[in-house]
Amino acid sequence: MQLERRGYVKAGHWTPEAAVEHPEAVRQLHREFLRAGANVLQTFTFYCSEDKLEISGNVTNITGAQINEAACDLAREVANEGDALVAGCVSKTPCYAESHSETKVKAIFKKQMDDFLKKDIDFFIVEFVNHVEEAGWAVEVLKTSGKPVGATLCISPHGDMDGVPPGECAVRLVKAGADIVGINCHLDPLTCIRTVKLMKEGLQKAGLKAHLMIQPLGFHTPECNLGGYTSLPEYPFALETRAITRWDIHKYTREAYNAGIRYIGGCCGFEPYHIRAIAEELAAERGFLPPASEKHGLWGAALEMHTKPWVRARARREYWENLLPASGRPKCPSMATPADGYETAGI
Template sequence: MDYITHTHTHGETPTKPPPPPSPPSPPHSSCSSSGGYKGCERPWSSCPLQSSALSLISCSDLLHSLQLPTSSTSLLHTMAPGAKRGILERLNAGEIVLGDGGFVFALEKRGYVKAGPWTPEAAAEHPEAVRQLHREFLRAGSNVMQTFTFYASDDKLENRGNAVGFTGQQVNEAACDLARQVANEGDALVAGGVSQTPSYLSCKSETDVKAIFKKQMDVFIKKDVDFLIAEYFEHVEEAEWAVQVLKSTGKPVAASMCIGPKGDMHGVTPGDCAVRLVKAGADIVGVNCHFDPMTCVKTVEMMKAAVEKAGLKAHYMVQPLAYHTPDCNCQGFIDLPEFPFALEPRVLTRWDMQQYAREAFNAGIRYIGGCCGYEPYHIRAVAEELAQERGFLPEASKKHGMWGSGLEMHTKPWVRARARRDYWEKMKPASGRPLCPSMSTPDGWGVTKGDAALMQQKEATTKDQLRPLFEKADAKN
């Protein structure tokens, strides 16, 4: 399926989209014909009402404001950052790069990933499912197709009796091929990703852990991914080792830790983590997973401040959870008793995602995406919130009215009355669960690398090993 109609000729490099013009007059009595507001001399780009005014206009109005023909919405994508320019070229130009969402949770719910090991053999076992999810994120506005190689190291694929039926090389190669197939259908880059390893938790040597990353790198280089991501690291030391291996390839490197404001599992602050990663060679630093969007944005702000104070330069990324986690401790949502099978009441709405996108942008973060819990509609919401800055809407917005404007066509009048921004901004969704608490008590046992309980093994977990864990959990509850 073709998602994009390119207007440039092959061999030409599309230019960066021009700054968007002033939008059409929104329904404000004070709106001036110049696109600003009466009594305000500031240009539209710095007007404090820019975001709200944008959200008051329909998709067709936005197309008009961006000087795009409403009869050819496929042209929306031709204003995306130039096809196949590198990640650093885009970020250096000040462009917003949208990441994708969470694969392991999305595919687990669809029946293609097993909760517990969370390994990505679906790339080789069910390629059609992985390919379709890539396509949905592309259609929602993602500029990056991350290879589905989360936990694809050999030691993780074989951990605790996990029998996937494929080698690490087969899984990594299949994941690269799928990501490239879909990326070539649009204006997207392919990022090869590695994540934390059972070997590190089991106190294996730096040489042993780096050898694991090197095996994945060999595949990524063979498949010529566009850049590399070291993501989902709880310990900055292991993240540094990963960055050093990734940097040796000569490709751009992003490093993302799954930490909150309290820092990594050994208490290293977010700022110190970021400085160490930049010094190790990371071009982009940030956080992913474990915490909700606003907590993650706050954490990246701490990273950014420390990197700048150290006189270093980097770009910043954020790919948080799609769950509300105000009651988490330093290890994030994994410690919540609802993890992983009862998190649905915590899911953020699409309107929450628009607020997150704006906060991330205002914090100076330009690589904005999502992790566990993020579905394509969440990424579409991020793309729609930042449409004015990016100069275009994603293809999926053809089937979505800005701030519920599509409800104008509903048969029921009380639903038509919800076709407005202020209704959805004020909405506080009920859970429908009158006996459920609004907060939980985290279960964290205070263990980290080096603790006997975190030593990993190739053999399956035995009943004798599980029994004391059940007893400890029951005693705490």
């Protein structure tokens, strides 16, 4: 989404040809996240399966393998500038929606895995999958690599698109071999925390253990239905009105940490300053601050030098924690009416 706003990615399709076409843009975004305090750089490979590239109008003849390998090189190059890991990421496939063929879907994941293994990534992440069956198939394939595997579902507290509850989803993923389970995308941070808590409860009841992971939207989406934020009328070009502030991120980070979640990040709508807010909230636990904190100070401390006394008065945590931000838009509705409908083939 960040690269779409900068003119490098086609909205709606979100396929990652930019890793080949505009490596400098991908490299710079990685670098910004690293400087903000990220421990993991994910390969820019969302929706990078041949079937998704084909239906998205990939007329440049750039192959999935080219994108996967270029994305790994970019992530590793920047990760080596700091102390970050590289995660090779796979996402849901149109093939699953069209055929539900375990053989065909697993072959797609195997092809992507082989691309990543040429580049020796550190671990794998299965992301943006809203059917636990497909996520489980991905985990089973990726575990054959011998590397750790995280699996994050794109679901609400109601469960996956087949109605499988979050707790049962987590159990199925761990039994498939996932080392990390959790949630990513489609809903806002506090909703995603609720879902991960349900996953944690399911694992505890089953006597299973796994690390917990969360990567929510950087937008407020309290009225979303099962379709998530894509059902909002503002999607995808007017979501700025719903942007989460860095102070919202501090609250989200602490709640996630207190819930036992240790892999804490963000998905669509997250910008580097949001990641910096995570790093700053957990500075005591991590033992350091990221370089990106040097310019502004914690909780707006840099404002203490402002020439306006009323702005200087805002250089404190209490002010920002208790602020109720205004939209600045007269007659702006507090909620929208999400569109009806569920996932369709090829999305």
